[in-house]
């Protein structure tokens with residue numbers, strides 16, 4: 001078995017064993033944004049690492065987020081992006097096209113489908129917190145990838161439709177290159193979203209990667225040659 005897969009299985013087995021670096025980041029940045037106030041699904045440790053990864057990118061990097069909901073993860077990514085002079089493109093249908101959202105969404109997403117916010121509301125959430133280095137894109141991830149996206153991507157955070165995780169990765173893969181960071185939410189098997197954990201395992205098996213790490217439900221790595 002490839003050594004990265006062995007490492008992944010080890011990481012996934014013990015989701016509470018956190019490297020000291022993650023613990024310190026969680027203490028320093030994990031409460032930067034108030035999850036209760038904003039809403040959404042992100043633990044303080046996950047938010048902290050999104051912030052750290054975004055802040056450590058080379059200058060002028062491009063970050064793509066699939067699945068914004070109320071903007072909690074977007075706040076962490078954008079705050080980090082502002083440290084590295086980078087920009088976040090956050091994709092979500094927001095409160096539009098609800099019929100298609102219901103038709104395409106997986107079970108877990110149905111509870112909030114009727115409480116979705118408009119793009120304007122989410123934009124206000126970020127602006128109110130002093131965040132400017134972002135663009136919200138109203139749409140479905142696969143449509144955006146296939147209809148005119150051209151920018152190379154330095155960091156992609158995938159947290160959209162779990163059933164579509166493979167299509168999401170495959171259609172955005174062409175914009176990633178050596179050195180790009182990838183992070184999948186809800187990928188640790190203890191979060192019981194089999195489509196995501198199975199797919200992430202297959203990617204770790206197939207791709208050449210480095211810096212494999214896990215924080216709560218997020219699995220992340222950097223692509224290498």
Ligand SMILES: C[S@@+](CC[C@H](N)C(=O)[O-])C[C@H]1O[C@@H](n2cnc3c(N)ncnc32)[C@H](O)[C@@H]1O
Nearest residue numbers: 040041067068069072073091092140141160161
């Ligand atoms: C789990 S939530 C994201 C949570 C968010 N990242 C946070 O920090 O709270 C998933 C979001 O992805 C959206 N979504 C579902 N399918 C999508 C697609 N194909 N493209 C973009 N967003 C999608 C859902 O409507 C929902 O807003």
